[in-house]
Amino acid sequence: MANKSVTKKTVVKKNSSSASKKKAVAKDISKLSHDLVPVHSKLSEKEKKELFEMYNIHIKQLPKILSSDAAIRHLDVKENDIIKIIRKSPTAGTIVFYRGVINE
Numbered sequence: 001m002a003n004k005s006v007t008k009k010t011v012v013k014k015n016s017s018s019a020s021k022k023k024a025v026a027k028d029i030s031k032l033s034h035d036l037v038p039v040h041s042k043l044s045e046k047e048k049k050e051l052f053e054m055y056n057i058h059i060k061q062l063p064k065i066l067s068s069d070a071a072i073r074h075l076d077v078k079e080n081d082i083i084k085i086i087r088k089s090p091t092a093g094t095i096v097f098y099r100g101v102i103n104e
Contacts, residue, residue, distance in 0.1 A: 038087040042075045043098075048082050051098065065099035077101045 043051065052058060059080055067077050077083070078101065085097040 037071065038085050040071045040075065041084050041086075042072075042077055043082040043084055047084075051082065059100045062098055062100040064102045067101050067103050072101070079103045 059082070062082070065072060065083055067073075067079065072083055075083070081101040083099045083101060085099060087095045087097065089095060
């Protein structure tokens, strides 16, 4: 076998950052409309308080979701927000999950 040298080329496109962000969000939203992607929504402060009182928990006891997650990027979330996830199942019906937002 003969040695073949391989070169890699990187192409960098310059776009305005706001335009490229809008395109990325538009792509994310179109993916979120798929039937298999569960509905994600951000709880209001009132809903957070009701959730904590109903289950007698606090945010550190909830499972986590990253603020950079594609499913919630369009919701303009910040750390310590609560995300409500509604999944539909043919066998279990509708199931609701809650996640606490983290920045890591």
